[in-house]
Amino acid sequence: MNELSGKILNNRYILLDKIGDGGMALVYKAKDSILNRYVAVKILRPEFNSDEDFVSKFKRESMAAASLSHPNIVSIYDVGENDGLNFIVMEFVNGRTLKEYIKERIKLNYQETLRIVYQIALALEHAHKNGVVHRDIKPHNILVTEDNIVKVADFGIARASTTNTVTNTGKVMGSVHYLSPEQARGGFSDHRTDIYSLGVVMYELLTGKPPYDAESPITIALKHIQDEVVEPIKLEPSIPQAVNDIVIKSMEKDMTKRYQTSRELIEDINRANINPNNALIDKRVEFEKTRIISSDVINEELDKSDIRKKRKRKTINVLMTLIILLLIFGASYFAFNKYFVVRDVSVPKLVGLSEENARSLLISNKLNMEIESTQSSDFPEGTVISSIPEEGTLVKENSIVKVIISSGPKTVKVPEIKGFDISYAENILKKYKLEIGSIEKQYSDTVPKGIIMSQSPNTDMEVKEGTSVDIIISDGPEIKVVKVPNIVGMPLEQAKNALKTAGLNLGMIKYGYDPNYEDGDVIMQGVAEDIEVRQGSMIDVIVNKLDDNVQQGQ
Numbered sequence: 001m002n003e004l005s006g007k008i009l010n011n012r013y014i015l016l017d018k019i020g021d022g023g024m025a026l027v028y029k030a031k032d033s034i035l036n037r038y039v040a041v042k043i044l045r046p047e048f049n050s051d052e053d054f055v056s057k058f059k060r061e062s063m064a065a066a067s068l069s070h071p072n073i074v075s076i077y078d079v080g081e082n083d084g085l086n087f088i089v090m091e092f093v094n095g096r097t098l099k100e101y102i103k104e105r106i107k108l109n110y111q112e113t114l115r116i117v118y119q120i121a122l123a124l125e126h127a128h129k130n131g132v133v134h135r136d137i138k139p140h141n142i143l144v145t146e147d148n149i150v151k152v153a154d155f156g157i158a159r160a161s162t163t164n165t166v167t168n169t170g171k172v173m174g175s176v177h178y179l180s181p182e183q184a185r186g187g188f189s190d191h192r193t194d195i196y197s198l199g200v201v202m203y204e205l206l207t208g209k210p211p212y213d214a215e216s217p218i219t220i221a222l223k224h225i226q227d228e229v230v231e232p233i234k235l236e237p238s239i240p241q242a243v244n245d246i247v248i249k250s251m252e253k254d255m256t257k258r259y260q261t262s263r264e265l266i267e268d269i270n271r272a273n274i275n276p277n278n279a280l281i282d283k284r285v286e287f288e289k290t291r292i293i294s295s296d297v298i299n300e301e302l303d304k305s306d307i308r309k310k311r312k313r314k315t316i317n318v319l320m321t322l323i324i325l326l327l328i329f330g331a332s333y334f335a336f337n338k339y340f341v342v343r344d345v346s347v348p349k350l351v352g353l354s355e356e357n358a359r360s361l362l363i364s365n366k367l368n369m370e371i372e373s374t375q376s377s378d379f380p381e382g383t384v385i386s387s388i389p390e391e392g393t394l395v396k397e398n399s400i401v402k403v404i405i406s407s408g409p410k411t412v413k414v415p416e417i418k419g420f421d422i423s424y425a426e427n428i429l430k431k432y433k434l435e436i437g438s439i440e441k442q443y444s445d446t447v448p449k450g451i452i453m454s455q456s457p458n459t460d461m462e463v464k465e466g467t468s469v470d471i472i473i474s475d476g477p478e479i480k481v482v483k484v485p486n487i488v489g490m491p492l493e494q495a496k497n498a499l500k501t502a503g504l505n506l507g508m509i510k511y512g513y514d515p516n517y518e519d520g521d522v523i524m525q526g527v528a529e530d531i532e533v534r535q536g537s538m539i540d541v542i543v544n545k546l547d548d549n550v551q552q553g554q
Contacts, residue, residue, distance in 0.1 A: 071448035072123035074153040099139035107208035119150035125262035137197035184221040199250025240276035372402040376410035416459040437468030449476030486529040507538030511545040519546040
């Protein structure tokens, strides 16, 4: 394809720099001249325009992706065709691909891996609920913004699924290192294919390399079908058990043994964040096989049953004798305790008392105090927080009552929750025994809607456990509208200034003739006076040009 930089599509999108080059399409950074913003324009390669299958696939991509609206999915703004070029206009993401991120970092710790995979899973959950399966999840199709927001892009081979699952007979789809077994076989596949590919991405994030590799793509595809995966924990022992289990369950070759929905995966990520070392995969107990028993064995067992009955009768007689003896012993013991043992006293309420006051109260009740341990709590330092035995328990005089003394409230460092959605933030705070406080919303041109843009207390501040963290959530960019002024009859420069004053821009200029106006005056405007439009919109005009008409009159 010839260099397209500088070309204008549909009189609106000015192509600037090429930022992507795929097997099916090219991607350009472009300027939307109407909304005055940068966008990404994906253009189908010309050699595919005559191929109805490719064009159809390209249009399916646009229709499927355009139905999705989520902070972790690259938005689709427009679809069109111009001068034989099929194109899609998408959100321009200022960042890098996850593949570039991995090459820079080699491998990530489990906390950052969970943060990234969590956001991808949220994107897939939204897509799957709307009937869209990606089928090409890989680090190359995942973008990381400068604010560390993860966005899934390039639904290049995605297609809207119906109530029937899709069978791709004879066609292997997706990139071979991240291919699911069912894709490698060219057979049955549905949304669980995305979960498998996400498991492969997670494997690479944790270990620095994909689970299967070989010299040829066919060999790699066969490994996805046949070879057992080496658990990531065996390559990197620092990986917690719960995180390892998430990868293994996501990459089950049998689709029915994987996570059945993205929500199940998200819930396990939340569990792993709270208790990373707890195993998540159930250990199955194999049931004992049914045995065939012969008639001789049955008769032998019947004979043994008669012997057991005789022994049972004898045992009952012995037990009756023992019960009588125990009753006699119990009565004797009761009498002994009543008349010869020291009296019982009730443990008084000690919780909330200082160590000194608790000791004095026990002495007055003819009891002794021993400090069992100290623990952090909301009680002031030096205060009794529990007793053993508990309050109201009857004990003998001069018994020892053990107490636990408060060492004061425990403090924790506030984790960073900026850049996450509220669901993920709640789980992070829960791990630190903190909670979400007040929630405010503010407009933002840089932070996606639904994402936390600030927090109080700030990251790394020392606070007591149970403290509430107040947050401000982005409500997305504020849409402002203005009224179009009347610029008909104004000289062009004056009209331009009037539009600028109103928060608008001068758009396309055309020339016409009207004898009622001076040369260079605006004789018509593209949007009528007092119509409300989005701030920054372009207003086209027709300017009076007398010269040509005067010459024609001569």
